[in-house]
Amino acid sequence: MLTHLSFKGFLGRRLQLGVCGSIAAYKALDLVRMFRDTGTDVGATLTDSARQFVTPLSFEALGASPVFSAMYPVGDDVFGHLTPGEAAHAMLIAPATASTLARLANGLADDMLSCQALAFPKPLVIAPAMNPRMWHNAATQANWETLKARGHVCIEPGCGRTACMEEGRGRLADLNEIFLYGLRALTPQDMAGQTVMITLGPTREKWDGVRFWSNPSSGTMGACFAVAAWLRGATVHAVTGPGTPWLPSMISRYDVTSAKEMFEAAEGLWPTMDIGVFTAAVADFSPIPFGDEKFKKGAEELVVRFASTTDILKTLGAAKKEGQRIVGFAAETSSMQENALKKLRAKNADMVVGNIVGRADSGFQSPTNEVFVTDRNGRQEEWPVQPKTEVAWRVLDWLLQL
Known part of the structure; x- marks a missing residue:
C-alpha cells in the first residue's frame, strides 16, 4: 500500500x-x-x-x-x-x-x-x-x-x-x-463542511536549460494530510510541487514547479479556505537564471547569484481572516523547538509542527516523522517517531480543538 x-x-x-x-x-x-x-x-x-x-x-x-x-x-x-x-x-x-x-x-x-x-x-x-x-x-x-x-x-x-x-x-x-x-x-466526518488547502513537496527553481535548485522533499507528509482531511469529510485542495505522490481524484490537485507558481496557486485559493496546512519545502532563494541554454563547463569556479522568493506562509498568514486556521511546518537540522516557536510567532500561524530532517527515520523521504508541535495557546508536545499518517491525523485532531 x-x-x-x-x-x-x-x-x-x-x-x-x-x-x-x-x-x-x-x-x-x-x-x-x-x-x-x-x-x-x-x-x-x-x-x-x-x-x-x-x-x-x-x-x-x-x-x-x-x-x-x-x-x-x-x-x-x-x-x-x-x-x-x-x-x-x-x-x-x-x-x-x-x-x-x-x-x-x-x-x-x-x-x-x-x-x-x-x-x-x-x-x-x-x-x-x-x-x-x-x-x-x-x-x-x-x-x-x-x-x-x-x-x-x-x-x-x-x-x-x-x-x-x-x-x-x-x-x-x-x-x-x-x-x-x-x-x-x-470514518467520523468531523471535518465535513471544511475546505482545506495543503501545500506539499519541493519547488524547483530553474537556473539553466537543464539545472535547477531544489531539495529532497518527497511530499509524503502533505499527502498524508490531504488524504486524512478528505477521509474526515473535508473538501481538499492540494498545491503540489514536483515529484509528489499520487492523490485520489476526489482531491483537487494543482501541480506547480517553482516557488512563484506555488505562491500564485496558494494565494488564489486561500481566501475561500477554512484551513491551510503548509507542509511544502519551498525554496527560500531562487538562482538568477542563466537562460534556456545549458551552461557549459569552462572556468574552474562558478558563481551563481540568488534572489529571495516570496514567503508563502508569512504572506498568507498576514492575510488570514477571522475563522481561518493555519498549520505551518518547520524543517530543521538543529534547534527544532526554538525555531518552531519563532515560526509560530513570525508567520501568524495557529500551529507549527517542527521536525528534524536529514535522518533516515524523520523528515525528507521518510515514511515516519519525529516532531515537536506547538500552538497559539502555548500548548507544546514532543511526539516520538511514528508514521506520517499518524502525525497528520493527530495534528488535525489538535487543530479541530483550537
Missing part, C-alpha cells in the same frame, strides 16, 4: 464487502488486505456468480469473517441477511454488476447480497464493473442515477480496455480510490 494511504487507526470498525460476478472479482481480495491493514474487521458476501471467479475460502484465508455466500446457509445463522446492518459501519460492493445495480435500484432481495444491502441502514459504497455497452445501456444508467439520487456513494467505473478486449468506460475504478471511499465511510 502507498505510504500516505497506510492509516492504522480503524481497530473496532467493521466493513462488509460485497463481491459480484465479474472478472474484476479477484481484485476484491486486495481490498480485503488493504482494509485489514488499517485494523478494520472485514466480512464478505459473494454472489453465486462471484463464486465462479473467486472462492469463499480465499477471503477467509485473508482474514475476512464471516463470509456469506448462499441465500440459505447451512447451520444456525438464519439471520445472516441482517448481520451487516446490525454489525458493520460501512458496506462496500466492489465489483458491482449490472444485475446487482438493478436489484439495488429496484429493491429486490433474491440473493444474500441484495438482502443484506436492502437491510443496511446507511448509504452503500458501490463500484461497478462491466462491459462498456452494458454500462452505457439506458437501463443501467437509469438504475445508476436512481442509486445516486438515494444518496449512495457511487464510484464511476474507469475507462480503458476491459477483459472482453473492448475499449470504453466500464472497468473497475482505481482500487486505491475504492479503498479510500470505503475508508471514508468508516
Whole structure:
C-alpha cells in the first residue's frame, strides 16, 4: 500500500464487502488486505456468480469473517441477511454488476447480497464493473442515477480496455480510490463542511536549460494530510510541487514547479479556505537564471547569484481572516523547538509542527516523522517517531480543538 494511504487507526470498525460476478472479482481480495491493514474487521458476501471467479475460502484465508455466500446457509445463522446492518459501519460492493445495480435500484432481495444491502441502514459504497455497452445501456444508467439520487456513494467505473478486449468506460475504478471511499465511510466526518488547502513537496527553481535548485522533499507528509482531511469529510485542495505522490481524484490537485507558481496557486485559493496546512519545502532563494541554454563547463569556479522568493506562509498568514486556521511546518537540522516557536510567532500561524530532517527515520523521504508541535495557546508536545499518517491525523485532531 502507498505510504500516505497506510492509516492504522480503524481497530473496532467493521466493513462488509460485497463481491459480484465479474472478472474484476479477484481484485476484491486486495481490498480485503488493504482494509485489514488499517485494523478494520472485514466480512464478505459473494454472489453465486462471484463464486465462479473467486472462492469463499480465499477471503477467509485473508482474514475476512464471516463470509456469506448462499441465500440459505447451512447451520444456525438464519439471520445472516441482517448481520451487516446490525454489525458493520460501512458496506462496500466492489465489483458491482449490472444485475446487482438493478436489484439495488429496484429493491429486490433474491440473493444474500441484495438482502443484506436492502437491510443496511446507511448509504452503500458501490463500484461497478462491466462491459462498456452494458454500462452505457439506458437501463443501467437509469438504475445508476436512481442509486445516486438515494444518496449512495457511487464510484464511476474507469475507462480503458476491459477483459472482453473492448475499449470504453466500464472497468473497475482505481482500487486505491475504492479503498479510500470505503475508508471514508468508516470514518467520523468531523471535518465535513471544511475546505482545506495543503501545500506539499519541493519547488524547483530553474537556473539553466537543464539545472535547477531544489531539495529532497518527497511530499509524503502533505499527502498524508490531504488524504486524512478528505477521509474526515473535508473538501481538499492540494498545491503540489514536483515529484509528489499520487492523490485520489476526489482531491483537487494543482501541480506547480517553482516557488512563484506555488505562491500564485496558494494565494488564489486561500481566501475561500477554512484551513491551510503548509507542509511544502519551498525554496527560500531562487538562482538568477542563466537562460534556456545549458551552461557549459569552462572556468574552474562558478558563481551563481540568488534572489529571495516570496514567503508563502508569512504572506498568507498576514492575510488570514477571522475563522481561518493555519498549520505551518518547520524543517530543521538543529534547534527544532526554538525555531518552531519563532515560526509560530513570525508567520501568524495557529500551529507549527517542527521536525528534524536529514535522518533516515524523520523528515525528507521518510515514511515516519519525529516532531515537536506547538500552538497559539502555548500548548507544546514532543511526539516520538511514528508514521506520517499518524502525525497528520493527530495534528488535525489538535487543530479541530483550537
